[in-house]
Amino acid sequence: MTGYFESLINDVPGNADSLTSLADEWDSYGNRCDGLADDAMSSAHLAPEWTGSARDDFGTSLERQRNRYINLGGDCTTASSALTVYAGAVRAGQSYIENLRYQASKLDEEVDKAPIPQLARATLIPAASALVFAAHIRIEAVKQAADTCAQDLARIVHIEPVQVNNNNPSEGGQMGQLSGDEIAQIQEDLKALKNGTFNWEGMKQGQIGDCYFLASMAAMAQTPEGQRRLASMIQPHYDEHGNVDGYLVRLPADPAHPKDSPAREVFVHSKYINGATQGGRVGAYSILEAAWGQNHPGGTNSSGNTPRGMSGGLSSGALPVFTGKPATELKSSGSAGGYDANERNQIIQASQQHRPMACGNSPIKAPFANGPVSVDATVNGQPAQIKLGGGHAYTIVSADANGVTLCNPHGKNTYSSGRDAPATFTLSWQDYEKYYGNTAIGNL
Structure with missing residues (x-):
């Protein structure tokens, strides 16, 4: 029979x-998905004599389906x-708890054997209370484990929408599981970001139209404070063996009102296969980009799609994702003198204060109505002509009385001759105002 102390x-x-x-069961389903991925690819060999563009398209479709099965299987395994x-x-x-109950039962035995049970019980109350308190702490810890598990399950399963361009599916939105080497590299990036020693240059935009987001991210990474802010958004997630199996990334549910919107935490264990890289490899930039995609119901599709995707936007909407504060947005008329003296000074002062800045232009207004234009610039300290395209965002590296230095998130530019040019270049104020009608200044 259970004694009094034991019953507590x-x-x-x-x-x-x-x-x-x-x-x-979840693990078994994950393995089944892996098997289906293999089956999808093996079906390509059922018609070895089939050749031509239709065969190539079929192979591309199979590869896309294989990746979906692998990603879903990874979700199930996680x-x-x-x-x-x-x-x-x-x-x-x-x-x-069973051990605590055993200790409590021993206290009950002492009460039962005592000449005056009531007195013995009163004497043993402090010891029993300590056992009850220890049980309460452990039970609350288990309840917290249940909450954590529920939150993980709610975040883990993610099916990426297919990216569709002109009614045709493209490869831009395909995702692939993070490899062990990629996770190790991301861990190194996070360490460097926390220390403020991350090399922010070397970003290369992929096939996703999120230049406004990438340019803003690189702008944040130019300073140790900005790097630490980026690192604070990413937390490693551990499996049952204590190994990192993905990352929890915190984003504001409404970037336009970051202070008033609750944070939304997404689980990232995959990267965009054709997404942003750092120095040619997957890294912290890739994780934040993948999280940004999960923050959009339309994935990598256009922001004009239904549901809304991540492709297309302004840095004035992306910088608050990282800073937690609304950005200052300045607009030029697209002509010389489009920014007034006060706005120029704002940009120069923001540069001196090392605030993150990015800029963009419109592809439908002059001078980009007929495609890319050639412009005089300074590259590596030398005068040069490079091509600029419309509808693209750039990181602002610096600004002074002589002009504005920009960095292309594609990791390169193009000389007017057609050769590749470095990503960073400087424009005069006259040309900057002409080609970049939107300047976003972050507020750290």
């Missing part, structure tokens, strides 16, 4: 065996890991 120890909520069984961690917390909690 509550049960741990949850069924560890049922949770383990559910985790096994969900299984989350459930396994929770099951372990329940099982360990139950064992701990």
Whole structure:
């Protein structure tokens, strides 16, 4: 019969065996998805004599489907890991509680053997209270493990929308699981960001039209303070073995009102195969880009699509994602003198204060109505002519009385001769005002 003190120890909520069984089911489904991925690719060999453009398109479609199965399988495996961690917390909690109950039962035995049970019980109350308190702490820890598991499950399963251009699916939105080497590199990037030693240059935009977001991210990474802000948005996520299996990234639910909107945390364990890279490799930039895509129901599709995608936007809307504060937006008429003296001074002062800045232009207004234009610039300290295209955003590296220095998130520019040019170049104020009608200044 349970004694008085023993009855004060509550049960741990949850069924560890049922949770383990559910985790096994998720793991099994993940393995099944991996098998389906293999089946999809093996079907390409069923008609070896089939050649031509239709065969090539079919192969591309199979590769796209294979990636979807692999990503879904990875989601299932990660969900299984989350459930396994929770099951372990329940099982360990139950064992701990049983030990406390055993200690409480020993106190009950002392009461039963005492000449005056009431006096013995009163004497043992402090010891019993300590056991009850320890049980309460452990039970609350298990409840927290349940909340964590639920949050993980809500974040983990993500199906990326297909990117459609002119009614045709493209490869821009395809995702691939992070490899062990890529995770190791991201960990190194995070360490450098936290230390303020990250090399912000070397970004290369992929096939996604999120230049406004990438330019803003690179603008943040120009200063140690901005780098630490980027690092604070990314937290490693660990599997049941204590290994990093992805990242939790916090973004404002409404970037236009970052202070008033609740933070939205997304789980990232994949990168865009044709997305942004850093120095030719996957890194912290890639993780933030993947998280930004998850923040849009339309994925990598155009911002004009229904549902809305991440392609197309202004840096004035992206900088608040990183700073947590609305950006200052300046607009030029697109002609010489388009920014007044006060606005020029704002840009110069922001540069001197090392505030993050980015700029953009419109592809439909002059001078980009007929395509890219050639403009005089300074590249590596030498005069040169480079081509500028419309509808593109750039990181502002610096600004002074002589002009504005910009960096292309594509990682390069093009000389008027057609050769590749460095990503960074300087324009006179006259040309900057003519070609870049929108300047966004971040507020750290």
